[in-house]
Every structure is written in C-alpha cells, then in structure tokens.
Amino acid sequence: MNIIQLLFWFLSVLAVFSALMMVTSKNPVxxxxxxxxxxxxxxxxxILLNAQFLAIVNIIVYAGAIMVLFLFVIMLMNLNRETEPxxxxxxKMAGAVAGGCLLLVLVAALKETAxxxxxxxxxxxNIGLIRNLGKELFTTYVVPFEISSVLFLSAMVGAxxxxxxx
Amino acid sequence: xxxLAIDLWFILEKAILVFCIIGLSFFIAxxxxxxxxxxxxxLQDRHGPNRAGPFGIFQxxxxxxxxxxxEEIIPLASNRILFLLGPALAMITALVTSSVIPWGAPVVTAxxxxxxxxxxxxxxxxxxxGVVSVGVYGIMIGGWASNNxxxxxxxxxxxxxxxxxxxxMGLALIAVLFxxxxxxxxxxxxxxxxxxxxxxYQPLGFIIFFICALAECNRTPFDLPEAENELNFGYHxxxxxxxxxxxxxxxxxxxxxxxxIMATLYFGGYDIPFVNxxxxxxxxxxxxxxxxxVLMAKIAVFLFVFIWIRWTIPRFRYDQLMSxxxxxxxxxxxxxxxxxxxVMLWLK
Numbered sequence: 001m002n003i004i005q006l007l008f009w010f011l012s013v014l015a016v017f018s019a020l021m022m023v024t025s026k027n028p029v030x031x032x033x034x035x036x037x038x039x040x041x042x043x044x045x046x047i048l049l050n051a052q053f054l055a056i057v058n059i060i061v062y063a064g065a066i067m068v069l070f071l072f073v074i075m076l077m078n079l080n081r082e083t084e085p086x087x088x089x090x091x092k093m094a095g096a097v098a099g100g101c102l103l104l105v106l107v108a109a110l111k112e113t114a115x116x117x118x119x120x121x122x123x124x125x126n127i128g129l130i131r132n133l134g135k136e137l138f139t140t141y142v143v144p145f146e147i148s149s150v151l152f153l154s155a156m157v158g159a160x161x162x163x164x165x166x
Numbered sequence: 167x168x169x170l171a172i173d174l175w176f177i178l179e180k181a182i183l184v185f186c187i188i189g190l191s192f193f194i195a196x197x198x199x200x201x202x203x204x205x206x207x208x209l210q211d212r213h214g215p216n217r218a219g220p221f222g223i224f225q226x227x228x229x230x231x232x233x234x235x236x237e238e239i240i241p242l243a244s245n246r247i248l249f250l251l252g253p254a255l256a257m258i259t260a261l262v263t264s265s266v267i268p269w270g271a272p273v274v275t276a277x278x279x280x281x282x283x284x285x286x287x288x289x290x291x292x293x294x295x296g297v298v299s300v301g302v303y304g305i306m307i308g309g310w311a312s313n314n315x316x317x318x319x320x321x322x323x324x325x326x327x328x329x330x331x332x333x334x335m336g337l338a339l340i341a342v343l344f345x346x347x348x349x350x351x352x353x354x355x356x357x358x359x360x361x362x363x364x365x366x367y368q369p370l371g372f373i374i375f376f377i378c379a380l381a382e383c384n385r386t387p388f389d390l391p392e393a394e395n396e397l398n399f400g401y402h403x404x405x406x407x408x409x410x411x412x413x414x415x416x417x418x419x420x421x422x423x424x425x426x427i428m429a430t431l432y433f434g435g436y437d438i439p440f441v442n443x444x445x446x447x448x449x450x451x452x453x454x455x456x457x458x459x460v461l462m463a464k465i466a467v468f469l470f471v472f473i474w475i476r477w478t479i480p481r482f483r484y485d486q487l488m489s490x491x492x493x494x495x496x497x498x499x500x501x502x503x504x505x506x507x508x509v510m511l512w513l514k
Contacts, residue, residue: 029248029310036303056292064299064332068306068325075310075318129288130349 008048015041028074032067039063051128183284187264195418196226198469205473233411241404245311252308253405253412259301260416263294263423268352270436270458271443274450282454283352290351291343294427295336298382302328304416305391309401320401323484324391328382330491335378337499338371341506342431355435363439365432370502372432374495379424381491384417386476390484425468429461436461 015038022034039062046055126132137145200215200222207214218224240249270282287293302325309321342364343349346357358364365372381388392400402413429435436457443453482490 029245033248033303033307052287052289053292056289056296059296060292060299064296064302065329068302068329071303071306071310072322072325075306076322130292 004048007044011041011044011048015045029071032070032074035070036063036067039067046128049128050126053130053133054128179280180284183282184265187269187284188261191261191264191419191422192415194422194465194469195415196230198418198421198473199229199414200226201469202473202476205470206477209474209477230411233408236407238407238409239404241313243313244404245313248307248311249404250409252304252311253402253409253416254304255307256301256304256416257412257419259297259304260419260423263297264426266290266293266351267423267426267430268355268435269461270454271450273454281352282458286350286352288350290349291339291354291427291431292349295332295339298328299332301382301420304413305401308405308413312401312404314404316397316399317401317403320391320393320397320403323397324384324401327384327388327390327487327491330488331378331381331388331495334374334491334495334499335382337496337503338368338374338378339431341368341371341499341503344503344506344510351430351435355430355437358434359437363432363434363437368432368502368506370498371506372428374499374502375432376428377490377495379428380472380475381487383420383424383472385421385472387479387482388487389481390487393481421469421472422465425465425472426461428468429464433464 018034018037018041022031022038025031025034039058043055043058043063046052046058127136203225204214204222215222215225218228240246265284266287268281268283268286272279272281285293305324305328306321309317309324312318342354345361345364345367346354348354348357380386384391391397392402397403402410405413438457438460443456446453448456
C-alpha cells in the first residue's frame with residue numbers, strides 16, 4: 001500500500017458513505033452538507049488523476065456556488081425534520097428496487113466493456129493541468145466549447161428575464 | 167525513513183511548516199486585534215488599551231483568556247451539531263488558504279532546497295478561490311443553526327455578499343494571470359521579481375481586488391452581516407465564549423491571509439523592491455529571513471489600511487452594496503480584463 005492507494009480507499013469510502021448519508025438523512029440541511037462532502041471526495045479523486053483544474057472547479061462551482069443556493073432555499077423555506085412529508089413505506093421500497101435495478105444495469109453494461117483491465121492512470125498524465133486543458137479546449141474542441149458558452153449566456157439572460165420584476 | 171512507502175521526512179518537514187504558519191496566523195491575528203483598538207484610539211484622539219503590560223501589549227492575552235473563561239451557552243432550540251460545526255468551519259477555511267502562499271525565498275541547504283510554502287501546486291491561486299467560496303458555509307451554518315431570525319438574515323446577507331464579490335475578484339485576477347501565464351504562486355512572485363510589480367501594470371485591477379477583499383472579509387464598509395443597528399449582532403449573535411472567539415478570530419485571520427494574497431499577487435510577494443538581492447552574496451537562510459520580513463512588512467501595511475478604512479468610512483446600505491458589486495465592479499473588471507488582453511496581444 002502506498003500513499004496513493006491509501007488516499008484512493010479513503011476517498012472512495014468517504015464518497016460512498018456521504019452519498020448514502022445524503023440520501024438517508026431526514027433533515028434536508030444535513031443532506032446538503034453530506035452532498036458537499038461527496039463533492040469534496042470526488043474532487044480528491046480528480047486530484048489523484050492529476051486533473052487539478054477539474055478538481056478545483058468542481059469545488060468552486062458545485063460546493064461553493066450551487067450548494068449555497070440549495071442551502072439558501074432550504075433555510076428560507078424552513079424545511080425541518082418536522083415539516084418533511086411522511087412517505088409511504090411501499091414508495092420507499094419501490095424507490096430502493098428501482099435504484100437497485102439501475103445499479104444492476106450499469107454493472108451489467110460495464111462488465112463486458114473492452115479495456116476493463118485498464119486502470120485509471122493515477123498520479124501521471126498532465127492533460128488535466130490548466131495549460132494543456134486550455135490549449136485543447138481552444139484548438140481541438142473550440143466549436144463545442146463556444147456553443148456551450150452561448151448556451152450558458154442564453155440561460156443567464158433567461159434567468160434575468162424571469163427574475164426581473166415588471 | 168519510509169513506512170508504507172511514504173516519505174516520512176517529507177511529511178515531517180511539511181508538518182513543521184504547517185504548524186509554524188498556523189501559529190504565525192494566530193499570533194498576527196491576536197496582535198491585529200490590539201492594533202485595531204490602538205489605531206482606533208489614535209484616530210479618535212484617545213489612548214486605546216494601555217493597562218495590560220507596557221503599551222497594552224498583553225491585552226490580546228487578557229481578551230483571549232476572558233473568552234475562554236466565559237460561560238458557554240448553547241441555545242436549547244438550536245441545532246447542536248451544526249451550531250458547533252459553524253465556528254469550526256469558519257476557522258478551518260480561514261486557515262487553509264495559507265497553504266499555497268510562498269512566505270519567503272526558498273532555503274537552499276546542502277541536502278536540498280526547502281521551499282517556505284506548504285504546497286506549490288499548479289492550481290495555486292485557484293485553490294485560494296475554492297477555499298474562499300467554501301468559506302460561506304461557516305457563516306451560513308452558524309447563522310441557521312442558531313435558530314434566530316436575525317442570525318439567519320445576517321447569514322443570508324453574508325453569504326450572498328461573499329458570492330457576489332467573488333465574481334469581480336476572479337475577473338480582476340484573470341488580468342494578472344494574463345501577465346504571468348501561470349497560476350502557481352511561486353511563478354507569480356518570480357515573474358514580478360523579473361518584470362516589476364503587477365500593481366504598476368494593473369492599478370485598476372488591484373483596486374477592484376482590494377474592494378472585493380474588504381467585502382470577502384466582512385470588513386467595514388461592507389460589514390453588513392454584523393450590522394448591529396439592524397441585526398442586533400449579526401450571524402454570531404447566539405454564540406458565546408470561545409465559539410464567538412473563533413468567529414471573531416477567523417475574521418482577523420482572513421484579513422491577514424487576504425493581505426498576504428494581495429501582497430503576493432500585486433506587490434511582488436517576498437521580493438525586495440529596487441534591489442537585486444541575489445547579488446549580495448548573503449547566506450541563503452539569511453536571505454530567506456529577510457525576504458520573509460519584507461513580506462511581513464507589506465502585510466502589515468495592508469492590515470493598517472484595513473483598520474484605517476474601518477475607522478474612517480461608514481457602512482454601506484445593503485442595496486448600495488449589491489449595486490456596487492454587480493453594476494459597477496463587474497463591468498469595470500470586465501473592461502480591465504479586455505484592455506489587458508488587447509494590450510498583451512498587441513505587445514506580443
């Protein structure tokens with residue numbers, strides 16, 4: 001066991017555990033906080049893959065901005081354990097079965113894929129560093145990149161239009 | 167010395183550095199509280215604290231001791247776990263950002279070079295932004311868990327203020343990155359030592375960055391989350407004893423760290439101005455010590471400006487704060503970015 005493997009197992013356990021806690025906790029605020037924990041664990045995995053830019057952007061955008069908005073809504077609506085609607089037991093079981101089916105399908109689909117013996121390149125490769133990533137985005141993938149930025153702009157304009165008082 | 171294929175000497179070296187930096191942050195934060203009261207006294211034509219020790223230099227110890235021995239109150243209606251988590255998060259996020267700042271020139275020894283920086287990662291300055299964006303949670307969780315409407319309003323205010331002012335801050339930073347071509351803190355300092363400080367080329371960018379730093383630290387004129395005449399005491403109203411102390415202390419540590427970041431980004435970091443220190447032929451450890459002292463002097467100037475502004479400028483109204491951030495600073499920062507990009511393109 002070297003330090004990379006130790007970190008990998010630690011982060012994996014953390015990610016799965018906080019994801020489970022996020023689904024099962026009764027208090028919506030706890031759910032948001034566990035989800036933030038999951039994002040941090042996933043960012044740790046990105047760092048192990050040497051995708052540092054993705055790791056930091058994941059934290060800035062998801063943990064730092066989107067989850068803050070989630071927390072705003074939950075705090076201002078005062079969703080507590082008491083106001084949480086009681087769900088039917090059969091509904092819960094149906095949800096668990098459906099989720100299990102999805103897991104089964106994913107595992108079955110990925111089981112026979114080519115290259116499953118290949119492991120992720122840990123702690124090597126430098127495509128995830130910002131210089132290489134930026135060059136790729138603005139040369140090879142410049143058209144999809146610009147199209148997605150136009151999409152973001154239109155979404156932003158749309159949000160302003162909806163949010164504006166008349 | 168290897169265990170589990172981990173280089174323990176490396177970890178020991180970094181651990182010592184981390185402890186030194188955290189100790190330094192606490193020490194500076196302690197004495198910034200005293201400096202704040204002394205400067206306030208000076209600006210208001212009175213003495214300030216001068217009873218504990220000569221010139222009141224033991225005053226921070228007395229304040230800290232008082233906070234430790236005060237009664238600890240956890241409101242019954244509060245959410246106990248989150249109530250304790252809030253100040254801890256505020257303190258952790260305040261301390262983590264210091265890890266990427268280069269505190270002095272690297273010490274060259276016979277067995278290798280010891281950088282005075284915990285982690286010289288490729289993402290350097292973006293890591294600071296990541297931690298700052300997570301810093302909102304300390305305020306939000308603490309304010310919500312107190313189960314007090316004033317705390318909640320203050321927490322929401324603080325969070326939206328911090329999220330808003332991150333944007334012009336990031337845009338001002340992009341113009342700096344055009345000039346260095348790297349996000350590494352060590353390379354940002356090295357490029358300034360070679361080509362002159364960024365504040366000469368980016369005066370507008372620096373002013374935007376400084377205003378945003380004031381807002382991110384919740385300092386006057388942007389201390390809306392603690393506006394006592396509207397919100398009693400702000401998001402830490404229900405806190406007492408050392409938990410309150412953690413919130414107040416985290417604010418001073420944030421001030422210290424943001425001063426260090428501004429000095430590093432715009433004022434050459436540990437670079438000694440106007441001289442070529444490499445030609446002096448000094449011992450490497452002495453040179454590192456001098457460069458560390460230079461960085462500390464720059465930080466001290468920034469801390470003084472922070473305090474000076476607090477006791478000079480009155481507080482903004484909340485709508486003024488938002489309109490300044492979104493309608494004035496962001497367009498200005500965008501303009502600054504476009505002009506910098508055009509000039510860089512023209513020069514190349």
